[in-house]
Amino acid sequence: MTPKGIGLATDVQEYMVAHGAGIDPVARELIEVTVGLGGVSRMQIAPEQAGFMTLLTRLLGVRFAVEVGTFTGFSALSIARGLAPGGKLLCCDVSEEWVNIGRPFWHRAGVADRIEVVIAPATQTLAGLPPDPSIDLAFIDADKGSYRIYYEEILRRLSPRGIILVDNVLWGGRVADPDADLDLDQNLAAIRAFNRFVVADPRTTQVMLPVADGLTLITHSGS
Numbered sequence: 483m484t485p486k487g488i489g490l491a492t493d494v495q496e497y498m499v500a501h502g503a504g505i506d507p508v509a510r511e512l513i514e515v516t517v518g519l520g521g522v523s524r525m526q527i528a529p530e531q532a533g534f535m536t537l538l539t540r541l542l543g544v545r546f547a548v549e550v551g552t553f554t555g556f557s558a559l560s561i562a563r564g565l566a567p568g569g570k571l572l573c574c575d576v577s578e579e580w581v582n583i584g585r586p587f588w589h590r591a592g593v594a595d596r597i598e599v600v601i602a603p604a605t606q607t608l609a610g611l612p613p614d615p616s617i618d619l620a621f622i623d624a625d626k627g628s629y630r631i632y633y634e635e636i637l638r639r640l641s642p643r644g645i646i647l648v649d650n651v652l653w654g655g656r657v658a659d660p661d662a663d664l665d666l667d668q669n670l671a672a673i674r675a676f677n678r679f680v681v682a683d684p685r686t687t688q689v690m691l692p693v694a695d696g697l698t699l700i701t702h703s704g705s
Contacts, residue, residue: 485528487694488655499529509559512587516554525553527623527649528694532560535621535647539564542645544618547571548611550604550632551624551649555584561621562593571597572611574604574624604628608635615641623649626672630679633700637685645701651677652696 487495499505505513509532517523527535535557539547543566552558552575562571575581578601588594600607604624611617620636622629629648636646653673656662664671680688680700688700 485524485526485694487528487530487692488652488696495528495530499533502530502533505529505533508587508591509556512554512556512559512584515583516556519554525551525623527557527560531694531697532556534693534697535560536564538645538647539619540566542618542643545569546616547619547621548608548617548636549573549621549623550608550636551575551622552581552584552599553577553623554580555588557621557623558584558597559588559591559593561619562588562596563591565593565596569596572607573597573599574607575599575601576603577601605631605635608632608639611635611639613639615639615644617641618644619647620644621647621649626650626669626676629672629676633676633680637700640702642702645699648676648680648698648700650695651690651698652692654695657696 513529516526539561545566547561547565549558549561549571552573558571558573565571581599588597605628617636617639618641622632640646651673653670656670657674657677662670685703686700687703688698690696690698
């Protein structure tokens with residue numbers, strides 16, 4: 483099943499996608515191929531989130547974007563389509579197998595030349611980037627326990643009006659469940675800890691949106 487927003491009915495999602503998400507045949511086929519992988523396909527972003535990310539990338543005039551966690555490439559496709567002329571997207575992932583599913587679709591969409599993939603731990607890849615604040619857009623959607631590390635490496639390189647997007651911040655709505663067992667769900671514990679840290683970080687300003695599984699937009703304070 484295609485991922486969708488928390489509490490969003492399937493017919494409502496279909497209406498939203500048909501009236502604004504801009505899901506063309508290439509994107510739709512990539513969604514379907516990923517859904518065919520089974521339960522792991524839940525890691526794919528929702529189509530309405532993809533449309534939002536493309537539009538935001540375009541509005542910001544993004545020239546350099548970074549993605550942490552590429553999976554089968556739908557989010558990368560969405561960001562790459564919104565890049566300014568000459569813009570580049572750096573994708574950080576550890577699975578060549580999953581990323582290779584998306585590569586043919588990037589080519590078909592005409593954006594493959596805008597995307598660089600580095601197969602290695604993202605902490606290593608990010609730490610190796612130049613210290614100059616050149617990242618205009620970053621999307622974090624990988625292992626939840628490392629969100630804070632990714633955030634710090636990206637923030638110190640974030641351009642003055644850059645934006646960090648952080649996925650899964652509502653974790654199926656369980657972030658607000660007072661009875662949730664954090665010992666059984668370490669991802670939930672990590673997400674809660676990250677959310678608490680970010681909202682208290684004086685270096686940044688943020689807004690959490692109920693887009694798909696929760697999406698937080700973060701920028702420098704005073705931007």
